[in-house]
Amino acid sequence: MLRICVLASGSGGNCTYVASPKTAVLVDAGLSARDTMRRMDLAGIVPAGLRGILITHEHTDHTAGVSVLSRRHGIALYANSGTIDGIERNPRMRTLQWNRFMTGAPFLIDDLTIEPFSVPHDCYDPVGFVIHTNGTRVGVVTDMGMTTTLIRERLRQCHALVIESNHDERLLMESDRPWTLKQRIRGSQGHLSNQHAAELISDVAGPELSHVFLAHLSEECNIPEIAIECTRQSLDAKGMTHVAVHCTRQDRPSNVWQQATSATSVPVGDL
Numbered sequence: 001m002l003r004i005c006v007l008a009s010g011s012g013g014n015c016t017y018v019a020s021p022k023t024a025v026l027v028d029a030g031l032s033a034r035d036t037m038r039r040m041d042l043a044g045i046v047p048a049g050l051r052g053i054l055i056t057h058e059h060t061d062h063t064a065g066v067s068v069l070s071r072r073h074g075i076a077l078y079a080n081s082g083t084i085d086g087i088e089r090n091p092r093m094r095t096l097q098w099n100r101f102m103t104g105a106p107f108l109i110d111d112l113t114i115e116p117f118s119v120p121h122d123c124y125d126p127v128g129f130v131i132h133t134n135g136t137r138v139g140v141v142t143d144m145g146m147t148t149t150l151i152r153e154r155l156r157q158c159h160a161l162v163i164e165s166n167h168d169e170r171l172l173m174e175s176d177r178p179w180t181l182k183q184r185i186r187g188s189q190g191h192l193s194n195q196h197a198a199e200l201i202s203d204v205a206g207p208e209l210s211h212v213f214l215a216h217l218s219e220e221c222n223i224p225e226i227a228i229e230c231t232r233q234s235l236d237a238k239g240m241t242h243v244a245v246h247c248t249r250q251d252r253p254s255n256v257w258q259q260a261t262s263a264t265s266v267p268v269g270d271l
Ligand SMILES: [Zn+2]
Pocket: 010, 011, 014, 059, 061, 062, 143, 216
């Protein structure tokens, strides 16, 4: 059984809580420590079981809270060497204690198995994670410029997915953003559009998939209803009408989702 709650998602800070009955981790810590704790409280999550923070990549919207969460709250930090190098370019971040993992090599945190895998994004060594325990799998991938065969392979047979659905192509191109920024976002190391997210999700979805959380939505170049509709249509076209699609928010936590049996799930708390 795994519980999952996206505490925050977007360019202002990303943080996702994943927990078995025994062990909890955060994927990324892009909120301040105070805000992270406040949102866990709001979601009814007790932080005492937190055993680690898994960092996908060094961008500030994924790392802003690591220093205080590690020092003041004693939570262990996990990242690969490239990401640690990237974080340590900031002199104030050089004294943190890290647990290094190798991209592609699964590791354990108590009863959670963590599988980090490469994703294309404009930083040192970005990864996504699959976290599993006792047959329940959750995939978390944000900040990817395009999908790859490896990403699709890793995300198959998951019960829940947190996937970037960053922008609507038309809204991005019609926005006031500079051309170079538009090209960076659309590029192969930028961010995933609604259309590409929908294709990825419907490609990897299987009978066991219950919940999809669309993540890292651009506030300027996306609209939650458009993002949901895009993935909904793509899933329905493949007969995957059983999958619930949710949008995550920058300003508040998602529902807490919990795997109840091998084929069903229940939301606990509606935030
Ligand atoms: Zn990001």
